Amino acid sequence: MRITTVGIVGAGTMGSGIATNLAQAGFMVRLADARREAAEKALAGARTFYARAVEKGRMGPAAAEAATARLAVVDGLADLAPADLVIEAVFEDFDLKVRLFEQLSSIVRADALVATNTSCLRVTDLARHMSRPERFLGLHYFSPAAVNPIVEVVKGEATSDATIETALAFCRASGKEPLRCKDSFGFAxxxxxxxxxxxxxxxxxxxxxxxxxxxxxxxxxxxxxxxxxxxxxxxxxxxxxxxxxxxxxxxxxxxxxxxxxxxxxxxxxxxxxxxxxxxxxxxxxxxxxxxxxxxxxxxxxxxxxxxxxxxxxxxxxxxxxxxxxxxxxxxxxxxxxxxxxxxxxxxxxxxxxxxxxxxxxxxxxx
Structure with missing residues (x-):
């Protein structure tokens, strides 16, 4: 499976940073947040990031414009249905994440991947609330996510090998270095x-x-x-x-x-x-x-x-x-x-x- 479109839920520090990185790397990004103003702020932050990259000679003007064009704010979770991968980046609260994954289970495509950006919770525990746990995994980014090179790739008990291989290729395609971890509190x-x-x-x-x-x-x-x-x-x-x-x-x-x-x-x-x-x-x-x-x-x-x-x-x-x-x-x-x-x-x-x-x-x- 090749990932081209990524949905991100949560436009806080981590979600906005992930979105900024992925759009710059060529992925179509759809950003959802319960507070639309937070998502709009994240979009503005990405534009500022790209503008500074142009000023420093790290991006060309055309590349910055193209990256911005690949970012879009959506009205709700239902708009993430076309995504090949949805990454959850909401506050580190188990019950909050569980409610979100139960909603996403009825929205995402059957062949789509869903990932949690949790920093410490066990992927296996969260996966129990997904209808297709074999397509669920951990993708733990580090702050600032727009530039930090490391992403922990975490395989839950039900996560398939194919899901992990797809995720590893996705991380590399986005310019990140995947670090494989066993599912454990705090990961590595x-x-x-x-x-x-x-x-x-x-x-x-x-x-x-x-x-x-x-x-x-x-x-x-x-x-x-x-x-x-x-x-x-x-x-x-x-x-x-x-x-x-x-x-x-x-x-x-x-x-x-x-x-x-x-x-x-x-x-x-x-x-x-x-x-x-x-x-x-x-x-x-x-x-x-x-x-x-x-x-x-x-x-x-x-x-x-x-x-x-x-x-x-x-x-x-x-x-x-x-x-x-x-x-x-x-x-x-x-x-x-x-x-x-x-x-x-x-x-x-x-x-x-x-x-x-x-x-x-x-x-x-x-």
Missing amino acids: INRFFCPYTNEAARALDAGLGTTGEIDAVAKEVLGAAAGPFTVMNLIKPRINLHAIRNLAPLGPFYAPARTMIEAGEADRPFEITPVAGGIEPARKAEIADCLLRGCFLPVLQALDEGVAEPAAFDHGAKEALKFGIGPCALMDRLGRAEVERIVRPALSAYGIAEPDALARVGSLAG
Whole structure:
């Protein structure tokens, strides 16, 4: 099956970014939102994106005009019936998504694919509310979706191999790098990104450092382009908190920290405090341990579960999250004894069994 027309439901940050990317890549895009003004705003945002690309020499004027012409706002879900693929990009709420998929089941063509852009929910659980679950999958884009190269391609229990192959070809045709993942809470990248941000909040709660200091340590030890609090402000603490809460079935280690709950429920950004002078070595080491624990333990557990290969975790960390080094490569560099020292406090505090993958540290990344 060749995909030429894509319907997108949800014109927020992610939906608008996906639409912008796909129209630029040559796909016909139909954008639906319960609030038509949101869809119209997304269309205007795409025009601005293309105009800036022309100014910077990344697109020609004719290409920008053609991309804009491929974007259209529709009045409702029924107008998505001709689409070869429909991508859901509404708020990360299970019940909201379920209601949408039940509606789409009676609208989309029998041979069309339907994908969820969920960041943490299991595809299999959502697929139970589709009339043709074999044609349902996860396509998890990363912000900003218009330019971020990574898309996690997630196969649910009922998803057919043909659906996955079609989706992989579609991602490549749109200029994205597909990262295949097993269906698991958080998939590959959010499986460790969410705990990493949560451990940053726990370090703040424990008084180990200020937001600015914790961000600075993250940039140093992970080579991150931006620290966790800066990134959370970009994606919104409310959204990040919701994603963390969706990891609850994985156990108490994944429960949100106090300040994460406070900022998320108040829907307010974290105040990033300037770093005055240096950070004491001992305190800096404790902060680093917290951040690395948030990355390492979830990745080791996910490797045990077969969620993805080590190379996928590392590639996603570098390309989607802009880390200077991936978690598996960093664990190999540090060695088993040091990684065990870092994760041991969490194993003890939360009664977690030692991951089998810990024994492979030193050769995880090949």
